[in-house]
Amino acid sequence: MAQITLIEAVTQALAYEMAHDDSVVVLGEDVGVNGGVFRATQGLQQKFGELRVLDTPLDETTIAGVTVGMAVQGMKPVAEAQFEGFIYPMMEQIACHAARMRNRTRGRLTVPAVFRAPWGGGIHAPEHHSEANEHLFTNIPGLRVVMPSSPARAYGLLLAAIRDPDPVMFFEPKRIYRQYKEEVPDDGEALPLDVCFVLRDGTDVTLVTWGAPVKECLEAADALAEQGISAEVIDVATLTPLDFDTIAESVSKTGRCVIVHEAPKTAGFGAEIAARVAEECLYELLAPVERVTGYDIHTPLYRLEMKQMPSTARIVDAALRTLAAS
Amino acid sequence: MSIAAKFEIEYLQYLDAEGKQVRDDLPAFTQDLEYMVKLYKLMMSTRVFDAKSIALQRTGKLGTYASCLGHEAAHVGIGSAMKPEDVYAPSYREYGAQLYRGVQPREVYMYWGGDERGNDYQNEPARHDFAWSVPIATQCLHAAGSALAFKIRGEKRVAVCTIGDGGSSKGDFYGAINIAGAQNLPMVAVIVNNQWAISVPRKIQSGAPTLAQKGIAAGLYCIQVDGNDIIAVRKAMEDALERARNGEGGSVIEAVTYRLGDHTTADDARRYRGEDEVKEGWAKEPMKRLRNWLVAKGVWDDAKEEAWKAECDDWMDNEVNAYLETKTQPITAMFDYTYAEIPADLEKQREFALALEKKAH
Ligand SMILES: Cc1ncc(C[n+]2csc(CCOP(=O)(O)OP(=O)(O)O)c2C)c(N)n1
Numbered sequence: 001m002a003q004i005t006l007i008e009a010v011t012q013a014l015a016y017e018m019a020h021d022d023s024v025v026v027l028g029e030d031v032g033v034n035g036g037v038f039r040a041t042q043g044l045q046q047k048f049g050e051l052r053v054l055d056t057p058l059d060e061t062t063i064a065g066v067t068v069g070m071a072v073q074g075m076k077p078v079a080e081a082q083f084e085g086f087i088y089p090m091m092e093q094i095a096c097h098a099a100r101m102r103n104r105t106r107g108r109l110t111v112p113a114v115f116r117a118p119w120g121g122g123i124h125a126p127e128h129h130s131e132a133n134e135h136l137f138t139n140i141p142g143l144r145v146v147m148p149s150s151p152a153r154a155y156g157l158l159l160a161a162i163r164d165p166d167p168v169m170f171f172e173p174k175r176i177y178r179q180y181k182e183e184v185p186d187d188g189e190a191l192p193l194d195v196c197f198v199l200r201d202g203t204d205v206t207l208v209t210w211g212a213p214v215k216e217c218l219e220a221a222d223a224l225a226e227q228g229i230s231a232e233v234i235d236v237a238t239l240t241p242l243d244f245d246t247i248a249e250s251v252s253k254t255g256r257c258v259i260v261h262e263a264p265k266t267a268g269f270g271a272e273i274a275a276r277v278a279e280e281c282l283y284e285l286l287a288p289v290e291r292v293t294g295y296d297i298h299t300p301l302y303r304l305e306m307k308q309m310p311s312t313a314r315i316v317d318a319a320l321r322t323l324a325a326s
Numbered sequence: 327m328s329i330a331a332k333f334e335i336e337y338l339q340y341l342d343a344e345g346k347q348v349r350d351d352l353p354a355f356t357q358d359l360e361y362m363v364k365l366y367k368l369m370m371s372t373r374v375f376d377a378k379s380i381a382l383q384r385t386g387k388l389g390t391y392a393s394c395l396g397h398e399a400a401h402v403g404i405g406s407a408m409k410p411e412d413v414y415a416p417s418y419r420e421y422g423a424q425l426y427r428g429v430q431p432r433e434v435y436m437y438w439g440g441d442e443r444g445n446d447y448q449n450e451p452a453r454h455d456f457a458w459s460v461p462i463a464t465q466c467l468h469a470a471g472s473a474l475a476f477k478i479r480g481e482k483r484v485a486v487c488t489i490g491d492g493g494s495s496k497g498d499f500y501g502a503i504n505i506a507g508a509q510n511l512p513m514v515a516v517i518v519n520n521q522w523a524i525s526v527p528r529k530i531q532s533g534a535p536t537l538a539q540k541g542i543a544a545g546l547y548c549i550q551v552d553g554n555d556i557i558a559v560r561k562a563m564e565d566a567l568e569r570a571r572n573g574e575g576g577s578v579i580e581a582v583t584y585r586l587g588d589h590t591t592a593d594d595a596r597r598y599r600g601e602d603e604v605k606e607g608w609a610k611e612p613m614k615r616l617r618n619w620l621v622a623k624g625v626w627d628d629a630k631e632e633a634w635k636a637e638c639d640d641w642m643d644n645e646v647n648a649y650l651e652t653k654t655q656p657i658t659a660m661f662d663y664t665y666a667e668i669p670a671d672l673e674k675q676r677e678f679a680l681a682l683e684k685k686a687h
Binding site: 029030032033034035037055056057058059060061062085086088089124125126127128129265266295296297298300301302303304305307308313314 | 498530
């Protein structure tokens with residue numbers, strides 16, 4: 001079985017589902033001949049033709065709006081925003097239509113679409129190419145916000161996203177697109193949405209994260225283990241609807257919670273998890289909840305970019321603070 | 327059936343690919359041969375600048391860079407026609423226009439080198455221009471807004487934006503030209519049609535035979551020009567700017583050119599377009615035709631060409647050095663320009679980041 005990268009897993013999932021379901025259509029800027037600027041759709045147009053892998057005019061509003069239209073007609077469009085920073089013009093169509101179509105028509109019309117976007121920083125990209133803004137979508141009811149953190153989860157979660165009857169925002173952490181390879185059987189097996197994955201068991205502190213910083217959290221857990229501290233690592237994977245039970249169970253066991261994300265701190269999705277921990281696990285807590293996040297600033301151009309990201313050292317520091325507090 | 331509206335789009339060209347005049351009514355500015363040499367020189371410095379940028383990127387001293395190879399006539403034509411008091415809202419590759427307006431090559435290097443200070447243009451008139459717009463077409467609305475401000479304040483100034491063929495598909499472009507028409511704004515939108523939006527060819531952007539005609543629906547004056555012929559570009563610009571300045575409204579100019587390089591240094595155009603097409607693009611490139619014309623007029627020759635090339639090289643080497651010697655900003659710079667005054671809560675984050683930085687060193 002072939003070892004593949006996260007981005008190859010995206011391609012593999014798209015190809016699998018297109019081969020097994022004629023209603024799946026891929027659309028976006030440069031997704032056809034070029035196979036996408038990151039090559040996520042590489043080879044798909046050759047395989048499935050120009051009508052199922054569609055290069056669109058350069059207009060994100062068009063892409064998102066026709067995605068809604070197609071989806072309502074029973075297609076399963078998978079739309080690509082070329083970079084997370086260019087998803088803003090799609091937001092009107094996503095928020096005003098994709099997310100609410102089912103509710104406002106009492107289920108008569110639905111939008112079984114996927115909106116994919118390469119997400120986050122850390123690849124030395126130009127301005128507007130490195131945003132982490134998943135929290136803007138977690139605040140919109142009716143959407144699923146999904147972020148894979150490994151090749152296997154990219155494959156399984158993307159299949160699930162395409163098969164899901166509701167609109168899914170699928171954010172791909174581009175920093176780890178090609179970081180490592182993993183064996184991913186091309187068996188069409190989806191992973192469940194709406195559940196967190198416990199990546200590592202631990203008893204002293206819970207690290208909660210999603211997307212690219214999963215890597216730094218696992219490294220932090222290793223570093224903590226060297227100091228005799230046992231960290232549990234949770235990959236949230238589907239941010240909304242949130243599987244809070246898995247987080248609650250872990251935090252109740254460890255008594256300590258560190259939330260890690262790339263997005264700005266204020267009103268980032270970590271704020272939601274911290275609030276839920278306060279609401280539901282306060283009496284099990286042994287220390288205040290810690291957040292390791294981006295600062296409340298615009299993603300800097302690349303010279304200073306990494307200074308804004310949650311580093312392994314910052315995560316270890318935060319975990320140690322929760323231990324010192326109790 | 328009666329006809330409710332009818333339109334034509336004029337195509338303007340003075341010099342063919344070999345630099346031969348295809349019409350006799352050359353615009354007045356071409357009589358000043360010294361000036362024409364100046365335009366050629368700037369086209370050349372733009373090309374030398376571009377080659378340096380790509381070399382810097384290839385040696386890891388610059389991030390992703392968007393080349394302007396092949397756009398020299400269009401860009402210098404735009405910049406040279408504008409008056410200092412006008413305002414320019416560019417996208418991300420119009421260096422020829424910007425150099426004319428005083429943007430320094432070191433500033434461009436800094437921007438693509440991951441440093442926000444590259445946007446802090448030091449020289450007028452660039453200092454009152456907008457910074458590069460990476461989100462496609464959004465700058466067109468800034469030009470419309472600027473033009474609205476000029477109209478409200480009764481200023482005789484014009485707002486100019488440039489946009490690609492791809493970008494002309496975006497709602498922002500339509501919105502901008504629409505309000506420009508509705509409000510009779512002093513705005514000129516130039517579509518630099520270089521045939522490609524990354525890998526997507528012009529024909530996938532629009533079913534219309536010209537992109538210029540998009541302005542018809544908005545009630546603007548529209549023209550298509552040979553974008554590799556600087557005389558045509560500058561003349562169309564000059565006329566459009568004058569009309570705008572006189573309160574006669576906005577224009578859409580489609581400058582038909584060709585992107586000779588990759589979309590950016592992160593792109594490989596061989597994946598999606600053939601060698602033949604690029605060869606044809608080179609046959610029509612903008613420098614050769616102006617050079618031939620100037621040589622025929624007896625004001626340019628190989629010796630002058632070499633001398634100017636050497637001067638450009640020195641200039642750019644100097645700019646590259648200035649760029650490379652610029653120290654990275656301190657970590658606090660990430661926080662210092664988010665608001666006019668740093669809010670207390672953000673100040674805490676700033677102190678935290680600074681303490682982390684000190685600890686790491
Ligand atoms: C809103 C938005 N979507 C996507 C992109 C990514 N992108 C950068 S340049 C480009 C193609 C632009 O083509 P065109 O408008 O023809 O201008 P050109 O690059 O040819 O000058 C794309 C899709 C972007 N910068 N902004």
